[in-house]
Amino acid sequence: xxxxxxxxxxxxxxxxxxxxxxxxxxxxxxxxxxxxxxxxxxxxxxxxxxxxxxxxxxxxxxxxxxxxxxxxxxxxxxxxxxxxxxxxxxxxxxxxxxxxxxxxxxxxxxxxxxxxxxxxxxxxxxxxxxxxxxxxxxxxxxxxxxxxxxxxxxxxxxxxxxxxxxxxxxxxxxxxxxxxxxxxxxxxxxxxxxxxxxxxxxxxxxxxxxxxxxxxxxxxxxxxxxxxxxxxxxxxxxxxxxxxxxxxxxxxxxxxxxxxxxxxxxxxxxxxxxxxxxxxx
Amino acid sequence: xxxxxxxxxxxxxxxxxxxxxxxxxxxxxxxxxxxxxxxxxxxxxxxxxxxxxxxxxxxxxxxxxxxxxxxxxxxxxxxxxxxxxxxxxxxxxxxxxxxxxxxxxxxxxxxxxxxxxxxxxxxxxxxxxxxxxxxxxxxxxxxxxxxxxxxxxxxxxxxxxxxxxxxxxxxxxxxxxxxxxxxxxxxxxxxxxxxxxxxxxxxxxxxxxxxxxxxxxxxxxxxxxxxxxxxxxxxxxxxxxxxxxxxxxxxxxxxxxxxxxxxxxxxxxxxxxxxxxxxxxxxxxxxxx
Numbered sequence: 001x002x003x004x005x006x007x008x009x010x011x012x013x014x015x016x017x018x019x020x021x022x023x024x025x026x027x028x029x030x031x032x033x034x035x036x037x038x039x040x041x042x043x044x045x046x047x048x049x050x051x052x053x054x055x056x057x058x059x060x061x062x063x064x065x066x067x068x069x070x071x072x073x074x075x076x077x078x079x080x081x082x083x084x085x086x087x088x089x090x091x092x093x094x095x096x097x098x099x100x101x102x103x104x105x106x107x108x109x110x111x112x113x114x115x116x117x118x119x120x121x122x123x124x125x126x127x128x129x130x131x132x133x134x135x136x137x138x139x140x141x142x143x144x145x146x147x148x149x150x151x152x153x154x155x156x157x158x159x160x161x162x163x164x165x166x167x168x169x170x171x172x173x174x175x176x177x178x179x180x181x182x183x184x185x186x187x188x189x190x191x192x193x194x195x196x197x198x199x200x201x202x203x204x205x206x207x208x209x210x211x212x213x214x215x216x217x218x219x220x221x222x223x224x225x226x227x228x229x230x231x232x233x234x235x236x237x238x239x240x241x242x243x244x245x246x247x248x249x250x251x252x253x254x255x256x257x258x259x260x261x262x263x264x265x266x267x268x269x270x271x272x273x274x275x276x277x278x279x280x281x
Numbered sequence: 282x283x284x285x286x287x288x289x290x291x292x293x294x295x296x297x298x299x300x301x302x303x304x305x306x307x308x309x310x311x312x313x314x315x316x317x318x319x320x321x322x323x324x325x326x327x328x329x330x331x332x333x334x335x336x337x338x339x340x341x342x343x344x345x346x347x348x349x350x351x352x353x354x355x356x357x358x359x360x361x362x363x364x365x366x367x368x369x370x371x372x373x374x375x376x377x378x379x380x381x382x383x384x385x386x387x388x389x390x391x392x393x394x395x396x397x398x399x400x401x402x403x404x405x406x407x408x409x410x411x412x413x414x415x416x417x418x419x420x421x422x423x424x425x426x427x428x429x430x431x432x433x434x435x436x437x438x439x440x441x442x443x444x445x446x447x448x449x450x451x452x453x454x455x456x457x458x459x460x461x462x463x464x465x466x467x468x469x470x471x472x473x474x475x476x477x478x479x480x481x482x483x484x485x486x487x488x489x490x491x492x493x494x495x496x497x498x499x500x501x502x503x504x505x506x507x508x509x510x511x512x513x514x515x516x517x518x519x520x521x522x523x524x525x526x527x528x529x530x531x532x533x534x535x536x537x538x539x540x541x542x543x544x545x546x547x548x549x550x551x552x553x554x555x556x557x558x559x560x561x562x563x564x565x566x567x568x569x570x
Contacts (some may be wrong), residue, residue, distance in 0.1 A: 073286055085286075124286035153290040155307045210289035217301055224307035231306075235337040257307025261336030262315060 010150060013040040028054030033085025052201035062087045062162040062186035063139040068131040071184030073151065074121045074140065080114060082121050084092040084129070087162060087186040090139050092127050095120070096141035098132060100150070102207060120208045126190065128172075128182055148172060148197070149206075152182070160234035162187035166241060173242040178219070178250055179226050184251050191227050193219050213266065221257055225249065228260040229269070236270035239277075248275045292501050296487040304491065304498070306336075309517040313493040314340060316426075320433050326456045333428035334493065342375075345434035367395040369427065391427060398428070398478060398509050398518045425493065428480040428509070435477055478509040478517040 008021065013019065021037035030042040031053060040046070044057040064070070064086070072084035075091055086092040099120060101113060121127060128149050131144040144150050171183045174194055182190040193215050215223075229248035233240050252260055253274045259265055287295075295305060302309045316337050323329040328347035369391040371384035378384075396451050484494040484502040494502060509518040 073288070075286065102334045122289075124291075125288045126291070145306070151290070152288075154294070156291065156294060210293070211298070212290055215294070215297070217303060220298055220301065220303040221307065224303060224305060228306055232337065233341070258312055261306065263337060266337055 009036065012044070013046055013055060015041055019046055019055075020096045024051060025182070026052045028052045030055030030057060059161060060163060061089050064088055064092070064131050064134070064186070065167075066131050066133060067181075068185040069166065070077045070131060070140075070142065070186040071157070071182055071188035071190050072127050072129060072131055072186070073188075074123055074125045074127065075118055077121070077123065080117075082117070084127065084142060086140060086142075087159070087188060088140060090137070092131075092140035092142050093135065094127065094142045094144070098141070098145060100147070100207070102146055121151065126157060126188075128152055128184075128190065128219075131203075140260050142216065145226055150207050150211075152190050152192065153210070154192055154195065154215060155180075156227055158189045158191065158230050158234075160187045160189060160240055162231060162238070164234060164240045165189070166239060168241070170217075175226065175242070175246060175249070177222050177226065179222050181226065181230075181242075183242075189230055189240070191230070193223065224256045225252060225260070228252075228257060231275065232260060232266040232269060236266065238270055238273055243280070244273055245275060247273045251276075285496060287497060287500050291497070295498060295501060299486045299489050299491055299498075302489075304495075306495065307415050308493075310489060310491045314495075318430070318433050328434045330433035333434060334426040343426045343430040345427075345430040347434050365396075365399045365400060367392050367396060394507070394518070394520055395427065395431060398480070399431070425480050425482050425507075428478070432477045432479055472521045476511055476513070478511040478515075480507050480509045480518075482507040 011019075017040045019031060019040055025038060025048075026034050027038045028047075028049075030040060031038050032041045033039070035276050038053055040055045041057070042055050042057040044055045047054050047056055051264040062070075062126045070086050070092075071094055072086040072094075074082050074094075075085045075209065076083035080096045083091040084094050089181065092130060096114065096117060101120075127142070128143060128151075129144045131140050132143040132148075133141045134263075135141060153154075163181050164186060165185050167185055168183075171185070173181050173183060178194055180192050180194045182192075184190070193213060197211065226245065226249060229245055229252055230240060233244060233248055238244055248269055251269050254271075255265055260269065285506050297302055299310060308314075317333045318330065319332075320328075320330045322331045322344065323346045326346040329345060331342070331344045333342045335342075354549045356465075363371070369388050371379045371387055373381070373384065377385075481492070482494075483490040483492060483506050485504040485506075486494075486497060486498060486502060491498060494505075503525045507518075507520040508516060509524075511517055
């Protein structure tokens with residue numbers, strides 16, 4: 001790499017910053033060309049792949065990919081479909097044909113199902129779903145055709161930057177502290193009391209119920225602690241994975257839950273998580 | 282007010298958490314988030330302050346500017362006092378629902394509340410016309426933050442000295458004239474600003490009340506009550522809001538219980554003066570049952 005190229009990458013730029021006036025480069029995402037120079041159109045880090053220059057934004061909306069595990073919130077019930085807020089540029093769509101109807105996977109949908117769509121998902125409900133495909137206009141089509149997907153209960157949601165949640169093999173984690181987290185790739189994270197898979201399968205008829213289980217005070221404290229750990233990791237711009245949450249949780253134990261978001265404690269915890277992640281790598 | 286959606290399961294989780302005194306971020310019902318207060322933010326204004334309620338630099342953000350203006354007296358106005366003209370604006374960049382005319386209702390509500398608190402006899406300020414333009418940048422617990430910022434801004438306000446001269450004209454009548462001294466050093470603080478009240482807002486969730494509700498908690502709030510209290514522990518204004526009108530009896534009981542808890546546990550409220558950048562001690566609610 002020549003000296004000019006090293007000037008280009010590993011720089012933080014704001015919209016309108018001149019990245020290079022060398023016309024040997026091509027412009028990629030997050031840039032625009034004017035007067036044969038390349039400028040940044042977003043605030044973020046400059047990246048270069050051979051001759052292609054792009055800027056990775058610090059803050060962005062979720063751009064979906066097929067197979068992603070997401071957490072979404074129903075915003076609208078319309079004919080044969082739900083609109084779902086997935087933190088993307090436009091709402092995703094969950095078709096009535098892409099959910100499991102109560103009474104078994106094999107059941108076919110009937111007209112009465114169309115009339116009682118709100119008894120499955122109503123406005124405001126949170127769903128755990130997978131991206132099935134794209135529509136022509138770029139909207140995401142979701143599906144919940146698996147027993148582990150569906151309505152979320154027994155917990156609380158935290159919204160984080162989507163770019164901090166990496167894609168991985170599993171997104172439903174049971175943490176050692178006894179709490180379940182669903183790391184939606186779209187930046188919506190669900191933290192809830194652990195309910196065993198066997199119990200979920202046994203209660204298949206209640207899969208669309210709004211009824212929470214009994215949650216003890218200790219479980220509430222633990223959920224709040226995990227939620228605050230995720231909030232502070234997000235604020236300090238640390239990748240949010242099962243490992244980083246566990247590190248943050250372990251380091252946070254000496255502090256009271258409500259103190260975790262105090263600036264100095266949050267900084268200290270984030271630094272310790274970063275150090276532990278580096279050590280592991 | 283807020284258009285935030287909350288699922289029934291989340292609502293149940295929050296409500297039961299509040300009943301047990303463990304909220305979603307680990308606070309108990311009477312805990313506040315961090316409050317940051319800075320004064321003298323706007324150099325062109327006579328007084329200004331910025332107050333933020335929320336952790337890690339997020340949360341409700343209010344900027345208040347105070348501008349002193351000399352006004353000519355109009356018939357019908359009180360003869361010996363000026364007034365404070367308030368205007369509250371919510372920045373459309375703060376939230377999507379403030380876009381266009383979305384913030385109008387909220388602006389009017391907050392403006393009137395502020396107006397009632399500041400222009401009543403309880404605020405004890407009788408000076409020239411002041412203009413207040415707060416601006417907010419996020420949601421959750423806005424009234425209290427607004428009031429802290431306004432109080433701090435008025436406390437930091439310095440008015441130029443005014444020289445009053447009496448001149449007698451050829452008919453022997455005396456006429457008063459005044460000059461505003463144009464010296465930035467020759468200023469005096471606003472009299473009576475020490476006695477300004479602060480507000481404490483309680484949000485009812487289920488059968489309990491919480492202080493400093495988060496965005497989500499505010500979305501499921503059934504009723505809320507804002508009490509303005511002066512440093513002398515006098516109630517200056519009360520505003521009720523929300524959908525559940527039958528909540529009045531519960532609120533009385535709960536307020537009494539909170540009054541006891543606060544008096545027993547924390548003593549006097551800290552509403553100290555601030556200079557430059559300070560992290561304010563979390564203002565404790567001062568309650569009188």
